[in-house]
Amino acid sequence: MHTILLTGFPGFLGSQLLPRLLASRPQAEAICLVQPQFSTLARQRAAELIASEPALAGRIRLVEGDITLPSLGLALPAIPAASVTEIFHLAAVYDLAVPRETALRINVAGTRHLLLFAQACPALHRFHHVSTCYVSGRLPGVFAENDLICGQTFNNFYEETKYLSEVEVHQAMAAGLPATIYRPSVVVGDSRSGATQKLDGPLYVVQWLLRQGRVAVLPMVGRPAETVFNMVPSDCVVEAISFLSTLPGAAGRVYHLADPDPPTIDEIVQLITAATGQRVLRVPLPLWLAKGAINRVPGVFAVLQIPAQALDYFVHPTRYATAHTQQDLAPSGIQIPRLRDYVGPMVEFVRTHRQLGARAMV
Numbered sequence: 001m002h003t004i005l006l007t008g009f010p011g012f013l014g015s016q017l018l019p020r021l022l023a024s025r026p027q028a029e030a031i032c033l034v035q036p037q038f039s040t041l042a043r044q045r046a047a048e049l050i051a052s053e054p055a056l057a058g059r060i061r062l063v064e065g066d067i068t069l070p071s072l073g074l075a076l077p078a079i080p081a082a083s084v085t086e087i088f089h090l091a092a093v094y095d096l097a098v099p100r101e102t103a104l105r106i107n108v109a110g111t112r113h114l115l116l117f118a119q120a121c122p123a124l125h126r127f128h129h130v131s132t133c134y135v136s137g138r139l140p141g142v143f144a145e146n147d148l149i150c151g152q153t154f155n156n157f158y159e160e161t162k163y164l165s166e167v168e169v170h171q172a173m174a175a176g177l178p179a180t181i182y183r184p185s186v187v188v189g190d191s192r193s194g195a196t197q198k199l200d201g202p203l204y205v206v207q208w209l210l211r212q213g214r215v216a217v218l219p220m221v222g223r224p225a226e227t228v229f230n231m232v233p234s235d236c237v238v239e240a241i242s243f244l245s246t247l248p249g250a251a252g253r254v255y256h257l258a259d260p261d262p263p264t265i266d267e268i269v270q271l272i273t274a275a276t277g278q279r280v281l282r283v284p285l286p287l288w289l290a291k292g293a294i295n296r297v298p299g300v301f302a303v304l305q306i307p308a309q310a311l312d313y314f315v316h317p318t319r320y321a322t323a324h325t326q327q328d329l330a331p332s333g334i335q336i337p338r339l340r341d342y343v344g345p346m347v348e349f350v351r352t353h354r355q356l357g358a359r360a361m362v
Helices: 012-024 036-052 100-119 157-174 203-210 234-244 265-276 287-296 300-304 308-314 323-332 339-352
Strands: 002-007 028-034 060-064 084-089 126-130 141-143 179-184 186-188 215-221 231-233 254-257 279-285 318-320
Touching: 002 012, 002 100, 012 028, 012 036, 012 234, 028 036, 028 084, 036 060, 084 100, 100 126, 100 157, 126 157, 157 179, 179 234, 186 234, 203 215, 203 265, 203 339, 215 265, 215 287, 215 308, 231 234, 234 254, 234 323, 254 323, 265 279, 265 339, 279 287, 287 300, 287 308
Parallel strands: 002 028, 002 084, 028 060, 084 126, 126 179, 141 318, 179 254, 186 231, 215 279
Antiparallel strands: none
C-alpha cells in the first residue's frame, strides 16, 4: 500500500484535502502528522470524515509529531519511510502578525525538516509544498509562476518566511527532489457554503460592516478603483491541488491558485454591501494614518477588529500570472468562480458564525 504523509491536519485546508487525496488514490493510506496539542481535534475530524465517507475507514492514521523538531519530533519507525510515496506539506503559521522567531521556526525550519525526511523515503515520487502567492512580497507588476527571487521586500514575517521556505524547496528540487509547489492567493471559505475556520482577509471587512446598522462607515485606503484583491475559495484550492497532484507532468511546476481576473477593491465593497443590504459611507484615509490609528490610538483596534497588517493587502501592488495553472487545470473543468457567485454564502456564513475569530493554529 502506498503511504501519503500529510502535515497541516486538522487544519482547514488539510481537513478538506485529505478525503480528496484518498478518493483519487484508492490503494493509499494517509498518515497525518499532528501536533500533540491538536490530537483531540484531529481524532474528532478524522472520525467525522470517516462517518461521512465510510470508505476512508482504516486508511487514516494519526501520528503525533512536530515539524519544528529534528526528525519531526518522532522516531523514524513511527512513520514507515520506505513506503511513503507522497508528502503533502501544508503545515505553516498563517498569521500576518506572527513574530519572526516563531515564523522562522515553523515555516522555514519546519519545511527543512520535512525535506530531510523526504530524503529518507526511497519510494517518494512527489513532494507537494503549499506555499502562497505572497512570496512575491510587494513586488510591483506581474509575478509569474516561475518567479521567486526578485529582490522583493515583504509586508510581514509571514510573507518573508514562506518565501524562505519555498527557497528551501527550490534548492531541494535543483538537487533532484521531484516536487510541485502550489501558491494560493488569499483563501476564503467554501464557494457554496461560505464555511471557513477563521474570519480573516476580506472577512474582516464583512464583520466590521455587519456590526453596524443599515448605514455603515467604511475607512478606505489607497486607490480602490485601481487596486485588485486576489482571493480564492477553499474548495477550489483543494480541488485544484488534488487534481494537479496526480499529473505526471506537474513535477517541477509551480502553480498560482489565484483568480486570473481579480476584482478591484471597489468591486469587492460593492458586492459585499449588496449582500449585506447596507448603504456604505466611505471614508478615504492615507494608509499610514489608518495603520497608525489601529496600532497607537487606544480603542481603535477594539472597535474595528481589523489588524493593521491586513491593510497592506488593500494597496497590494502585485498581480499574479496563472498560465501554468489554467493550462494544467483545463482538462479537469476546475475554474475559480467570480466573487459575485459566492459573495452571498460568504457573507451569510460570517453573519451566522460571528463567534469565530482570526487566530491561527499554532
